[in-house]
Amino acid sequence: MSDVRTDSGARTESIFVTADHKRLGRAQAILALVLLAVAGAGSLAVMAQAAGGEVQKFESLWSLHDAFAGVFVVLPLWLGLAAVVVPLQIGTTRLAFPLLQSLTLWTLIGGAVLVLAGYAMTPAPFADRSVFSSIPVPAVLEGDTRGADLMTMGMLLGALATLAAALNLVTTIATRRAPGLTLGRLPYFSWSVLVGGVAVLLATPVFVAGLLVVWMDQHFGGSVFETEGMEFLWTHAVWLGGRPEAFLGLVFALGAGSDIVATATRRGLVADKPARAGIAAVATLSFVAWAGGPDAVDSVLAPFVDPVSLLPALAAGAVVLTWLLNFRHGARTHAALIPIVAALSLGVVAALNAALRAASEVEVGTGWGRASLTLVAVAIPVTAAVGAAVHWAPKVAGRRLSMGAGAVTGLALAGGFALLQASAALLGADGAPRYSAAGFAEDSHQQLALLGAVGVVLIAFAVLRLLAAVAMPTREGLGADPYGTGLTLEWLTASPPARHNFDAVPEVRSATPLVDARSGGST
């Protein structure tokens, strides 16, 4: 494979052979955004057909959408960004296992290809899968299961890639920090990656084991999922709505948001330790998703229905309060703040959604639960991830994004997700079932489907806008710290960073080493 030449004239390896964490992480994040677009295309196909009154291949389209949205978007997107940013933040030259990051990327691609092949090879709509959420499982499949086999194996590969990425990042943070960079001095995003990564490593193997049993069941014609009670086990313990991963995107979002707020306000968070404790608490409390009662299959993410699920939301709220304390001392405008505020707005919508649901006693199994899941597990983390991408664009893409790019991307994304969840919630309020083409039978439902389709188009526009902004050639020579208010080590190296990140390993004496450097002391 031939090498490629960069703008600066330096030769760099092909993506097929490189072990550079920045290129691999950037490729993984872009892949996740592309797969978000594919998931959106599946959703759009359903919504657009539903608006016309008849939906073809509803189940397989929805399975395609959920497989990508649930496994290939949120965690791979955050872990891809983390693969770029974390080594820079902790002052190291590379990840602990550089080639494992390459394996992660290619395993993700392989998994995504298998899921697409599974969709293509599904000859007929699946039978009724309403109790099994949206993944094909053997007890409810009839006839040819090759497509379902491939989808299951694809998701298995996606989950294994997520595990590998988390293992790599946790090990890197634990073993390759700059001298003096104690755990208490870690930048907030790296801290969130550490605690979130550990949670991924404890939660995802359950999903892997569940998928293995699903695959064996359908491939060898077993009967595990015909047993009474297994449908509960599937929806509540294995599939996304009942797994800790549903909350883990919030952990990374809070970590990145804390760093962005600290940069915008030119100081570390005033309530430093409470913020760190809050981020760790969300990661820990995410495991309450497994502790919900048997009636909470569809309401794990609706805290007012299942009080135990209120705990992660409270911890996240406490972290946001620590941000507000910082703004009392003034702040400068920062493009990344707009997507972060948009994500916070979606958080408020999620809370209202949950409260309304509890007040109106919407039935379990309707689109209302889907709206909650979309908001908490996908919308907030993805919108915040866009904020993180804008913030670290000088390091990720070698360019600084404008306020306009941040505003258009963040607001379009939040608006799109808001319309999408409004469509699902209103369908649920009207009693439309959560996973069935029959949910779009009435005229009013078709209009709501059109609303959802508009939301998906807005999301697609936001993703394309971000990719276009990042892909545009760099016209300016960026310094190491283009904002002038960076606090942590990633703002000490060039934008974009050199292959080896740092010419010298800095020594850290506080949580804000760049402030120390500016004041004349050693970092």
Added chain:
Amino acid sequence: MTAVAAIAAPASAARPSRSSLTLASYIAGAALVVASAAVLAAFVAIRAQADSWPPDEINFDEYLSAMLSATMFLAVCFAGWASWASRTGNERQALAGLSLAAGMGLAFANLAWYTGSHAGFGASEHAFGLLLVASIAIVTVAALTAVLFAVTALIRTLGRTALPDHELIRASARYWFIAGAAWFVSPVALYGLTSVK
């Protein structure tokens, strides 16, 4: 800047690793134990619902089950020996321990396959069979990974490319310990749960 120059980090950036491999082997092992425990949880959930558990036609071959456990136990012991020898600087004993651990791992995989093919029931017969096969399959994959780990450590040590402190050997040994724990967490626990009812 040439590609080689770009790849090489400046000498000032080099510093000793803080046992990345050992930590990673612990983390990967913990993930393995969680996956095994998940299958065990499914087993317990279905057992609580079943009228007859295990199904009537199940007849465990206790000799094969005991041999599987003994083989795993020996593999873990040999890996522990390799780790101890590495710590005390006895490279020849470390290599011998690793070789024997890898051999026992292959024997375990072979015996697991034999046990599965002579069990008298398959994964498709009933939920019990599928979960038992799934739990054994998870540990067998873990054992084969541990074999790969051990062989890599062996080759790198023989080729004098391993770290001077033999971290790879010790990390391999620790992964073996956890693979052994996974065996006793899931398949052996399934056997125990089957026997007590």
